[in-house]
Amino acid sequence: MGPLLTGWTDLLARDAATTLRCPACRAGALAVDSDALVCSSCGARHPLDRERQVAALFAAASHGGLKDDIRAWWGDLYEQLYGPTDRSLNPERLEAMLTDTEDLFRVREMLPVVEMPLAELAGKSVLEIGPGGGAHSCLFKRYGASVTAVDITPERAISTALKLGLVTGGEGRAYNADAENLPFRDASFDIVYSNGVLHHSQDTDKTIAEVFRVLKPGGRAVLMLYARHSAIFWGTIVPLGLVRGEMFRWPEAQWVGRVTEGKPKHGQTRNPFTRIYSAAELDRLLSAFPLRRYRKSSFQWDNFAIPRLTQIRRKVLGWLGRAAHPGGVLIYGAPFVSETKTELALGRHIGFAWNIVAEKPA
Incomplete structure (x- = not known):
């Protein structure tokens, strides 16, 4: 062995x-x-x-119907974003990519470096729900945390397990499991982290109840959820929902899902759910946590449903000397053109990301 x-x-x-x-x-x-x-x-x-160092931990209710649609869609997106990178990884390349990724997080003022206490993670037990390709979990492991990652999609759990096995420092393991029924005992973790994932679940209220349950007293939830009052929602999602007629056919979480996160390339299943929240809706969702704070971020000039606006933004910023950042490869599947100072400032008001810290009473 x-x-x-x-x-x-x-x-x-x-x-x-x-x-x-x-x-x-x-x-x-x-x-x-x-x-x-x-x-x-x-x-x-x-x-x-x-062989892949993953255990699958599910109840019967986590299989079939919309749960399988969730697996199918996020498995498709895994192959689009992470599959090619995973097949070319080794420890040295992953370490270099993680350094680039952390730098991109800092440039973009993102949840994993602003709200997540990286310098204090050594020895802490951290649960990440929905690790994607595992970059965030690997970063926390590199800072000395004991990391547990869970994802309902097997490809994503396997991808995270692969990367955790290549990173030095801390501890790391991944489970294939459902955030609505976590396979952990009460009060098991110091921190529960989830970046842009829980709003894609079938029942986000259940996932928040599970986050609260598995946190130790005094522990904190560090979460990113989508913001209703944002440029992307009113400038892109609502117009697309209207033009395509999706908002007249489905409940909000389902029509928003169908017009966000991209298109399938390896199957037919579209994104089943995307939920969005106002500050008042967050207060209701997180009411079990008496101590919580919110910060908005994530705005780019292409957050409007205007044809080829993304390409125009990239070209204009390229002319101004702003190259795509290599840190995007590990998390987006390609280099990413980060926000300008003006975009960062506007993101604090009309950004699509709610960056949340919620503390469980001690």
Whole structure:
């Protein structure tokens, strides 16, 4: 057994003894078997993929219907954004890419470097819900955190496990699991982090209740959710919903989903859900957290439904000497033209991202 697999096996055994619980009966402790995590109460067997170092932990309600549509869409987008990069990674390349990615986060004033206390992460237990391709989880691991990542989409959990195994520092593991029914015991984590993910779930209220449950007393949730009163919503999403007629066919979360996040390339399933929130709606959603603060960000001049505006913005900024930042490759699948100072300033008022810190009472 190689050192990476040995380390993962040890982490899995420790998690089974300390933090994991059966998502089927929500009570039983789990034991590690040769090919499964086995519940001591209901006998459910949750499969292990030892080669890819991922365990799948689901209840029956997390399969079928819209849950499978969520997996299909985000699996499609995984292949569009992360698949080619994953197939060419090694530890040295990933370390260099993480350095570029962290710099891009700082240039863009994003959640993982502004609201997330990177310098204080050493020894902290961090749960990331919806890691995408794993860049954020790897950054936290590199700062010394004990990172657990969960994603309902198997490709994304596997991608995150791959990258966590290549990064030095801290600890890291990934599970294929549902944010509406997390396979962890109460009060297991110091920080729960989720960047632009929970608003894509079938029931975002359930995910927030689960975030609250698995946080330790005094722990914090560091979240990004989409903002209703933003240039993107009123300048792009609403016009597209009107022109395509989607807003007349579906509830809001579903029609907004169908006009956001791109188009499928490897299947037919469109994005099932995207929710957006005003400050008052956030207050309701996060009412269990008495201490919370919000900050807006993320505005670019192409946030309006005008043909070829993205290409025009990129070309004009290129003429002005603003090259695309290489830090975008790991998280967006390509270099990213970051915001100007004017765009950053406007983002604090009409940006699409609510950057949120919510603290659980001690």
